[in-house]
Amino acid sequence: MKRIAYISNILLLAVLLSTCSKEEAIPVVADFKATIVAEDYSVPVQVVMINRSEGAEQYKWTFEGGEPSTSVQRNPGAILYKNPGIYTIILHAMNRDGSEDQKEVTLDLDAPVIIDFKAKIQIDNFAPTTVGITNTSMGATTYQWSFEGGNPVTTDQKDPGNVVFEQPGEHKIALKISNGRETYAKDTTITVAPFLIADFDWEVNFQDKDFQAPVQLSMQNKSKSATTYQWSFDGGIPSATTEENPTVVFNTIGTHNMILTATNGKETKSITKTITILPDTNIKVFENIHLGINTAHNTNTIGSFFSGYTEQVYTKSQITSGNGARIDLVFFGLNSGFSFNRFYAPDMLEGTTFDAIPNATHTKMINVLEGCACGASLTLTQFDNMTNDTILRGLTITETIDGLQPFNNSVVPRIILFETEDGRKGALKIKKYIPDGANSYIETDIKIQKLPN
Numbered sequence: 072m073k074r075i076a077y078i079s080n081i082l083l084l085a086v087l088l089s090t091c092s093k094e095e096a097i098p099v100v101a102d103f104k105a106t107i108v109a110e111d112y113s114v115p116v117q118v119v120m121i122n123r124s125e126g127a128e129q130y131k132w133t134f135e136g137g138e139p140s141t142s143v144q145r146n147p148g149a150i151l152y153k154n155p156g157i158y159t160i161i162l163h164a165m166n167r168d169g170s171e172d173q174k175e176v177t178l179d180l181d182a183p184v185i186i187d188f189k190a191k192i193q194i195d196n197f198a199p200t201t202v203g204i205t206n207t208s209m210g211a212t213t214y215q216w217s218f219e220g221g222n223p224v225t226t227d228q229k230d231p232g233n234v235v236f237e238q239p240g241e242h243k244i245a246l247k248i249s250n251g252r253e254t255y256a257k258d259t260t261i262t263v264a265p266f267l268i269a270d271f272d273w274e275v276n277f278q279d280k281d282f283q284a285p286v287q288l289s290m291q292n293k294s295k296s297a298t299t300y301q302w303s304f305d306g307g308i309p310s311a312t313t314e315e316n317p318t319v320v321f322n323t324i325g326t327h328n329m330i331l332t333a334t335n336g337k338e339t340k341s342i343t344k345t346i347t348i349l350p351d352t353n354i355k356v357f358e359n360i361h362l363g364i365n366t367a368h369n370t371n372t373i374g375s376f377f378s379g380y381t382e383q384v385y386t387k388s389q390i391t392s393g394n395g396a397r398i399d400l401v402f403f404g405l406n407s408g409f410s411f412n413r414f415y416a417p418d419m420l421e422g423t424t425f426d427a428i429p430n431a432t433h434t435k436m437i438n439v440l441e442g443c444a445c446g447a448s449l450t451l452t453q454f455d456n457m458t459n460d461t462i463l464r465g466l467t468i469t470e471t472i473d474g475l476q477p478f479n480n481s482v483v484p485r486i487i488l489f490e491t492e493d494g495r496k497g498a499l500k501i502k503k504y505i506p507d508g509a510n511s512y513i514e515t516d517i518k519i520q521k522l523p524n
Contacts, residue, residue, distance in 0.1 A: 099127045103176070116151075118150045192261060206231075206246070222235045408480075412477055457518055495522070
C-alpha cells in the first residue's frame, strides 16, 4: 500500500510541475522602428530597422520593394528602396514555446526631387535684358521663384518664361521647390552690362609728343557696352574707320575733330574730342641735361651717353646691343676739376675709359668752335633764340683736328656742334660745371633736329 501511495504522489507532483511550466510560458510581442535615413523620403531611400520585440527568439522580416526583400536577423540593418511607392514592412516574431506575434509598418516613399533650371540671356546682356527661364526640376509639386530687380519680381508658376531686367548690375535668380515633405533651393546670378557709354582717349607716338605735324595717334577706345564703332577724323588719315582701336595720322596744322559713334543694337551714342596740331619746327629741345664725368658714368651714377631719339641719358650698365645704335653724344670728362673735357663720336672711344658701344654710329663733332677752322659758327644768342631747325639746316658740320680738341671749364657757356650719322644736326650748350668728386657732371641744354633736313 505504501508503494502505491508513493507512486501516486510522484504522478501528482509531475502533473503539478507540468501545470506550473505552462503557466510561465513567455508571450511574444513583435515591435520595431523603421527610421528614414536623413529624413529623406525621395528615392533612393535607406530605412534602418531597429527591433524592439520582446520574448522572441526567431524573426522573419519581409521588405516589400526593398533590398534585401527578406531577413531572419534580429536587426537586419539598412534596407534600400530604389523606387517610389507605398510598401509594407512585416516582422513575424516567435519563440520555442510556440508564442508568436506580427507587426506591419507602411512606408510612403516619394519620387526623386531634383532642382535645376537654366537662365539664358536672350540676344545680349545690354540693359534692358531679357532672360529666358527653363525649369528642369523633377519631383516637385510647388515652385517659388524670385527675380532680384526683375519683372516679374516673383512667381509660383512652374515655368515663368521670360523675365526682363531693366537696370545694369548683378541680379540673383532663386528657386525653391517642394514635394510637400521636402524643400530644395537653388540660385544663380546673371550680369546685366552697364548702359552704353561712348568714350575714348589716345596715346601719341613717342617721337610726336610735341604735337608738331605730322602726329601719329593710337586711339584708346574706352566705350562701355558697345559692339560696333564708327570713327571720323577731320583731316586725319584715315578719315573714317570701324576699327575698335585705330591709328590715325594728322599731317596738317590746326584743330581737328575726332568723333566716335558707338552702338550695341539697343542704343547709339557719340562723343567728339579735338586735337590741335602745331607747326613742325623739326627740332627737339632738352633742358638741364646732366652728363657725368667718366667715373660717374662707369659707376652708373650719372651717365655720359645721350640719345636724341630715345631722349635719355645712359650709364655704363644701361648700354645694350639694342640701344647702342641710338647713342648720339658721348661726353668724356677726365676729372672733377674739368681740366680735360671732350665730346667723342660713339664709335671712337679708344682713347677713353669707356667700353666700346655695340652697334655704335659716327657723330661728327665740333668741340671748339673758336679755333676749329671749319667754317661753322653758332652764337649763344642764336642758340637761345632757336625755336626751329632753320639755323641748323644752314650749318655745315665738318670735323677738323682743331675742332676735335678737348676743352676745359674756362669758357662758360660753351657751344658744341654735331651731326649724327643719319644727318640730324644739333647744338649743345654747356651751362655749368658741377664739381662733386667722382660724381661730377656738366649741365647742358641740347637742341637737335627730329629728322634730317
